[in-house]
Amino acid sequence: MPSSRVRLPVSFYARPALTVARELLGTHLVLEGEAGRRVGRIVETEAYVGAHDLACHASKGRTARTEVLFGPPGRAYVYLIYGMYHCFNVVTDVEGVASAVLVRAVEPVEGLPPALRTDGPGRLCRAMGLTLGHNRWDLQCAPLYLEEGSTVEEARVARGPRIGVDYAGEWAREPYRLWVRGSQHVSRPPARRGLESA
């Protein structure tokens, strides 16, 4: 009941970021830690499509921090933002294409208080217990992975511009943010409440 417990294979991640962002909706993010098994159902994602995408960290070049983005798919990319929050991404596409998908919101499934807020990249990492220590983990063999969840119908998928990337010029307007329409666990950034794109 909690989940089908089928870990997503490398082939799942070895596709364009936008495709992975869509397919990740409904899947389960799992972390088996000292505190037990924590599971959240993904309801909001953002695709960062490559080094040419000015909103993608890889656009700053290949550095110690962005190296994992250029590597093989199916690894975690976790970074610290504003000195106090973490953001969790999965590396996508083939090695050499520096793309990833940011997981922006999940709904509590297991090991998380149902009332705990898990919307927003910072809040979900705090709830799951994800930190910089999980950066670069291989989602095939680590106690951190994604597994099959529930399917999200196409009619339930909404799209809109990514959040907090206004510095990226034209790229900030690309509709690379995807979410489950109507989910009560999707993040609600300022000035975006209630609005939904196709």
Added chain:
DNA sequence: CTATTGATGGTC
């Protein structure tokens, strides 16, 4: 309800 601001640390 909207708008603004401060917290806080890795990375470049």
Added chain:
DNA sequence: ACCATCAATAGG
């Protein structure tokens, strides 16, 4: 100096 954020606060 710059942030792929959040919570608290002030104001309508």
